[in-house]
Amino acid sequence: MISDRETLAMRKALRLAVRGRGNTFPNPMVGAVILAHDGTEAGDGFHRKCGAPHAEAVAISSAGDRVLGGTLVVTLEPCCHQGRTGPCTDRIINAGISRVVVAMEDPDPRVCGRGVEQLRDAGLEVEVGLMSGEAARLNRVYLHYLRTGRSWVTLKMALSLDGRIAAADGTSRWISCEESRKTVHRKRASVGAVMTGAGTVRKDDPELTVRLSALPPSGQPARIILTRSGDLGGSENVIRAPGRVILAYPDSAGPAMKKFRDSRKVELWEMPHDETGGVRLLPLLERTASEGIGEILCEAGPGLSTALLLQDLADSVMVFSAPMLLGGEGRPAFGELGIRSMEKALRLENVTCRRSGSDFLTEGEFVHGTD
Ligand SMILES: NC(=O)c1ccc[n+]([C@@H]2O[C@H](COP(=O)([O-])OP(=O)(O)OC[C@H]3O[C@@H](n4cnc5c(N)ncnc54)[C@H](OP(=O)(O)O)[C@@H]3O)[C@@H](O)[C@H]2O)c1
Incomplete structure (x- = not known):
């Protein structure tokens, strides 16, 4: 079940993601919001440019202690591979987040469902698909590149x-x-x-x-x-x-x-x-x-x-x-x-x-x- 607060948070995460437009390729644009245990907003972030910290890491840092037991709402499946920055899945698990709401899976062959799987294996609750159409439109250039090169x-x-x-x-x-x-x-x-x-x-x-x-x-x-x-x-x-x-x-x-x-x-x-x-x-x-x-x-x-x-x-x-x-x-x-x-x-x-x-x-x- 997705709560109204999570839906509002996803809307905000999508708006935040757009702020990386033109600077993230070949990475996607990503936005993230952290909701504290009581459902109030505790932090947010977006991927500013290729090579910069991922949205999830920025949002987790901005939430401080309030991240513990909270929910991460994010526009794309968190990465689970070592790239220019460490895997986001490790960062999310280590931060003590208990629930993750993802707009869409990342078709990058290095991720492709494995990010979600790792989070679930670590005992986190994961929902996938909230506003997936909007998230796919946002990242049309990235998705097209993965498909066609x-x-x-x-x-x-x-x-x-x-x-x-x-x-x-x-x-x-x-x-x-x-x-x-x-x-x-x-x-x-x-x-x-x-x-x-x-x-x-x-x-x-x-x-x-x-x-x-x-x-x-x-x-x-x-x-x-x-x-x-x-x-x-x-x-x-x-x-x-x-x-x-x-x-x-x-x-x-x-x-x-x-x-x-x-x-x-x-x-x-x-x-x-x-x-x-x-x-x-x-x-x-x-x-x-x-x-x-x-x-x-x-x-x-x-x-x-x-x-x-x-x-x-x-x-x-x-x-x-x-x-x-x-x-x-x-x-x-x-x-x-x-x-x-x-x-x-x-x-x-x-x-x-x-x-x-x-x-x-x-x-x-x-x-x-x-x-
Ligand atoms: N209203 C608008 O939005 C708009 C926008 C742009 C242009 N225009 C108008 O369009 C007109 C120009 O038309 P145009 O057809 O000549 O313009 P164009 O398509 O911009 O230029 C055609 C030229 O581009 C080169 N070219 C095209 N495809 C190529 C390819 N695959 N490989 C290598 N070179 C290639 C060739 O240059 P070479 O001849 O050097 O080999 C070709 O002659 C002008 O009147 C201009 O004002 C209007």
Whole structure:
């Protein structure tokens, strides 16, 4: 039986967990609350960043003596293996906690039910499943990485009401309103990298940085630029702006990238090529994940966005619809996707829709065939 206080505590733990967003990958975001023996709140904590103490340890420390005989309410199954920090299960057992309420099991193969088992074997009462849906949504990037080994990709675009991403002459500034652009800066601040194609760099010369407040360069998301041709000068805003810059190109384009070889600003990622002569996107997204980039915000034109969709590598969208029409002569958001009938439409789930200044923001996740 779950008490009302435990339900409230789980809600709070989920809110706390979010405070680690953008900093915990490849670890999950986790929040925890300790309820003392009498049911009152005694402490809380969250996992601040990868390598920092886990939420359970922070919460136990903050509760002091009141932890004895208390309940730990936590958004993910406690770990039971030695990682950068010790196993949380030992910490929980040694602290004298008598009951643990867990939102969901951790599918990490090193845990995967064994954390719960260890707690039960030590005589603690354990409940699993309270608000598991919310907990899974919170950690969608982490769960996706465990399942697929690749970064989560969110396609962001600003569209006119008739689905155009630019006018006929290729200009797209500004389709979305100022408030929507601020929302994009907040989103950039929460992802590991912003990705675009060289076409957008040449046409719009964007910085793709976070410009909400003064951030140190290390606080900026990495920028990943894809090019087949290498047709970039090196002085574009996206390259000059503070933060890490990665230029990804197919192995066949090596000679065109010579001019960047001595650049201290640009990291060159030579990747296997696909049948179009471009970078194979799956190995690219596996490499980004292995380098600690959990989520990528793709702010590209139709070239790159279409390639991601065709290969089933786009995971969610963030679409701003602006109250304007650009007509049939405007540039469509995507190229051909091979959809010939309604049953082939790419569908979204977990969809939310809200006002964003004078625009509408729709967010949702793609329903993947297989993962
Ligand atoms: N409204 C919006 O939200 C929005 C957002 C972004 C852009 N835009 C508009 O989109 C238009 C640009 O469209 P676009 O299709 O050219 O943009 P894009 O998709 O950003 O860039 C296409 C280019 O990216 C490179 N590329 C794409 N896939 C690649 C792969 N797999 N491997 C290696 N390189 C790859 C190629 O560069 P190379 O040619 O160098 O080989 C390709 O020509 C502009 O008008 C811009 O204003 C609108």
